[in-house]
Amino acid sequence: MKFIDEFRDGNVAQGIARAIAAAVSPARRYNFMEFCGGHTHAIARYGLPDLLPSEVRMIHGPGCPVCVLPIGRIDLAIKLALEDGVILCTYADTVRVPASGGLSLLRAKARGGDIRMVYAVSDALKVARDHPDREVVFFAIGFETTTPPTAVAILQAASEGLKNFSVLCCHVLTPAAIMNILDSPAVAEPGAVPLDGFVGPAHVSTVIGSRPYEGFAAQFHKPVVIAGFEPLDMMQAILMLVRQVNEGRAEVENEFSRAVTREGNVKAQKLVAEVFELRPSFEWRGLGEVPNSALRIRECYGEYDAERRYTLEYVKVEDNKACECGAILRGVKRPTDCKIFGTVCTPENPMGSCMVSSEGACAAHYTYGRYKDAAVAISSHAP
Amino acid sequence: MVEINDNDVAIVELGGVKKDISLALVEGVVVGDYVIVHVGFALTRLDPEEAARTLALMAEAGLMEPAA
Ligand code: SF4
Numbered sequence: 161m162k163f164i165d166e167f168r169d170g171n172v173a174q175g176i177a178r179a180i181a182a183a184v185s186p187a188r189r190y191n192f193m194e195f196c197g198g199h200t201h202a203i204a205r206y207g208l209p210d211l212l213p214s215e216v217r218m219i220h221g222p223g224c225p226v227c228v229l230p231i232g233r234i235d236l237a238i239k240l241a242l243e244d245g246v247i248l249c250t251y252a253d254t255v256r257v258p259a260s261g262g263l264s265l266l267r268a269k270a271r272g273g274d275i276r277m278v279y280a281v282s283d284a285l286k287v288a289r290d291h292p293d294r295e296v297v298f299f300a301i302g303f304e305t306t307t308p309p310t311a312v313a314i315l316q317a318a319s320e321g322l323k324n325f326s327v328l329c330c331h332v333l334t335p336a337a338i339m340n341i342l343d344s345p346a347v348a349e350p351g352a353v354p355l356d357g358f359v360g361p362a363h364v365s366t367v368i369g370s371r372p373y374e375g376f377a378a379q380f381h382k383p384v385v386i387a388g389f390e391p392l393d394m395m396q397a398i399l400m401l402v403r404q405v406n407e408g409r410a411e412v413e414n415e416f417s418r419a420v421t422r423e424g425n426v427k428a429q430k431l432v433a434e435v436f437e438l439r440p441s442f443e444w445r446g447l448g449e450v451p452n453s454a455l456r457i458r459e460c461y462g463e464y465d466a467e468r469r470y471t472l473e474y475v476k477v478e479d480n481k482a483c484e485c486g487a488i489l490r491g492v493k494r495p496t497d498c499k500i501f502g503t504v505c506t507p508e509n510p511m512g513s514c515m516v517s518s519e520g521a522c523a524a525h526y527t528y529g530r531y532k533d534a535a536v537a538i539s540s541h542a543p
Numbered sequence: 544m545v546e547i548n549d550n551d552v553a554i555v556e557l558g559g560v561k562k563d564i565s566l567a568l569v570e571g572v573v574v575g576d577y578v579i580v581h582v583g584f585a586l587t588r589l590d591p592e593e594a595a596r597t598l599a600l601m602a603e604a605g606l607m608e609p610a611a
Contacts, residue, residue, distance in 0.1 A: 163577055163589055172601050179604040251582070280583025282565060302582075309584045312567045366579055366587040396601050418594040419579055419587050428568045428586070 163418070167390030168206075176395040177211040183402045184215040191217050191354045192401050193491055195338060196361035197224030197519025198389050204524035206391040216398060222337050222446055222489040223361055225302040226253045226517040230445045231477040233330050234259040236467075237299045240328065241265070241273035244470055247291060249284035250299040251306075252277040253517045256510055260477050281306075281313040288317070288325035297466045298327045305363040307331040307455065308428035311435040314457070314464045328466040329457050332442060334364050335372045336453035341490060342380045344447075355491070357401040359394065360386035362416055369424025373412045381410040388416040435461055443476060445513055446489030483512035488521050495522040502526055547574060555580060 184190060194200060200220045203209065209218065222228050234257055241248040248265070255265040255277060269275040274294075278284050281298055288296035300310045310327060317325045338358065360373055365386045373384045383404035387397035397415045404411060414420055435458060442454030457465040466472065479486060482500050487493035495501050495514065505511040507523050514520040518527065547553045551566040555578065565584045572578060578585040 163591075163594055166594075166598055172598075176601060176604045280565075282583055305581045305586060308568050308586075309565070309582055312565065312584070363579065363581050363586060392601055393597075396597070396604065399604055415597065418590045418597060425568060425587055427570055431568070 164390065167388065167392045169392065172392055173211060173395055176392065176399055180216065180395070180399050180402055181213045183399065183406065184213050185406065186215065188215065188405075189217065189354065190215055190356050190402055190405055191219055192357045192359055192398060193219045193221045193341070193355055194359040194394075195221040195223040195334065196359070196364065197227070197517065198362060199359055199387065199394060200224065200521055201519045201524050202389055202391060202394055204528040206394075207528070208391060208394060211395065212398065216402065218398075219355070219491040220488065220494075220521040221341065221358075221491055222444065223303070223334070223364075224514070224517055224519040224521070225306070225332070226257060227485060227489060227513045227520045228332065228337070228444045228446060229254065229257065229301055229330060229513065230443045231259050231479065232443065232475050233301075234265065235477060236472050236474065237297075237328055238263055238265060238268045238273070239472070240297050240466065240470060241268055241275050242271065244295070245274075246295040246297045247274045247276060247287060248297050248299060249276050249278045249281075249287055251301065252279075254299060254301060256516050257513050258480065258510060281309050282316075285313055285316060285322065285325060288322055289320075292324060294324060296325050298325070299330070300327045301330045303332055303334050303361075303364050304367045304432075307432050307436065308367060308425075311428075311431040314435050314461055315431065317464055318461065323463075326464050326466040326469050327457065328472075329436070329455060331436065331455045332444065333453050333455070334361060334368070335376070336450055337444065337447065338373075339376055340444075340447050340450045340453065342376060342382065344490065355382065356405050357383040357385070357410075359397050359401070360384045360412070362387060362389045362393070362419070365414075365416065365420045365424070367425045367428050370412050370414050370420060370422050371424070377410050377412050383410045383413070385413045386416050386420055388419065434458075443474070444489075445479065446486040480511055483514075485512040485514040485522070488514055495525040498522070547572075553585065555585075 240246045284298040377384050385397040385400045387393045436455035437458050438452050439454040439456045441449045441451050443449050462468050484493050484498040510516045514522040569585045577589040
């Protein structure tokens with residue numbers, strides 16, 4: 161396929177790998193965090209760690225939309241389906257995330273909840289049009305890529321006068337999460353998680369542009385390179401990061417210039433600003449409550465806001481104790497550090513959110529056989 | 544992108560499969576453009592010149608530094 165195959169060429173990948181190997185200085189370590197779940201997936205799928213010199217280590221960040229959704233939010237969606245009797249439309253990734261009381265959306269569906277998986281929010285609108293006698297709620301999750309489609313849907317519902325459609329808004333913001341990680345004691349204290357730079361997200365950046373990263377690149381003196389999704393994009397971005405570190409630069413560079421501009425998609429940004437406003441605080445799995453890190457529906461579109469319509473109260477729920485998703489999402493631990501990785505917790509029977517979506521760190525490691533490092537770790541710790 | 548209807552809906556081809564997507568988030572795209580699609584919406588147009596430039600940089604990276 162055009163614009164895809166060229167960016168997967170193995171020979172070119174080897175060439176960039178050689179360039180990275182030649183550029184790293186053996187005396188130092190390069191710890192880069194990829195923020196985006198799509199990148200986590202690509203790294204595992206194409207086995208990029210095998211192409212990188214040992215000096216370069218990739219750390220997964222909290223960029224998988226399903227993974228950062230806390231249990232309490234899924235509980236709200238389940239409540240809407242089971243207690244309020246709405247038709248709950250959701251992206252497919254969320255249905256297997258474990259929630260309270262041994263439930264998940266999928267299990268709630270088995271208990272009679274009318275839960276429907278949709279590919280696009282426009283499908284949820286269609287469900288609402290087709291069932292004028294039922295209430296339809298769209299479970300809106302994700303970063304800046306899924307937010308504009310939700311905004312379009314709410315505006316569409318308003319212009320059609322669709323009365324039985326509302327949105328449970330759980331949209332979150334990328335720059336706020338990166339900021340939170342940089343600010344956390346785990347990163348800020350000397351000797352803690354070392355972070356030498358970020359691979360900036362691909363799709364998110366097409367919408368928000370490269371400008372939002374400039375502030376923290378300067379403030380925290382960390383380089384950021386925005387990268388496309390293909391393996392060569394990732395390799396090239398890592399090379400660019402290595403060069404910045406070597407030269408002591410902390411700039412925002414854009415490897416994905418074929419799709420990302422400094423301004424981003426202004427039309428999408430305007431639609432989002434029309435419908436949504438900042439939420440003072442939002443709980444993330446792994447990061448806890450993060451101020452100004454998520455969006456809610458503006459009052460003028462309040463009738464499309466499921467939280468207002470059903471007076472939903474968010475209740476914090478602790479994660480499963482054995483699950484290390486929180487630490488993994490902060491970049492402090494790796495999937496293989498979790499005692500139940502690949503044994504009790506598998507994609508078929510996930511215990512935590514990181515094992516659910518293919519963009520989750522645990523699922524990506526598991527699916528692409530990178531848990532061979534797990535086997536080593538387990539046997540070396542055996543009594 | 545192979546066809547554009549009214550109402551901001553376009554038909555795109557993804558590896559031989561045709562799919563309806565919304566153009567509500569982009570401006571000025573025309574048939575023949577390449578777009579990045581996410582959850583049923585075109586997010587942005589791909590710039591072929593920038594793509595070529597990036598590929599050239601990648602190829603160059605492999606040539607510049609001799610094999611270690
Ligand atoms: S392996 Fe499962 S339980 Fe362990 S951190 Fe990952 S998702 Fe959580």
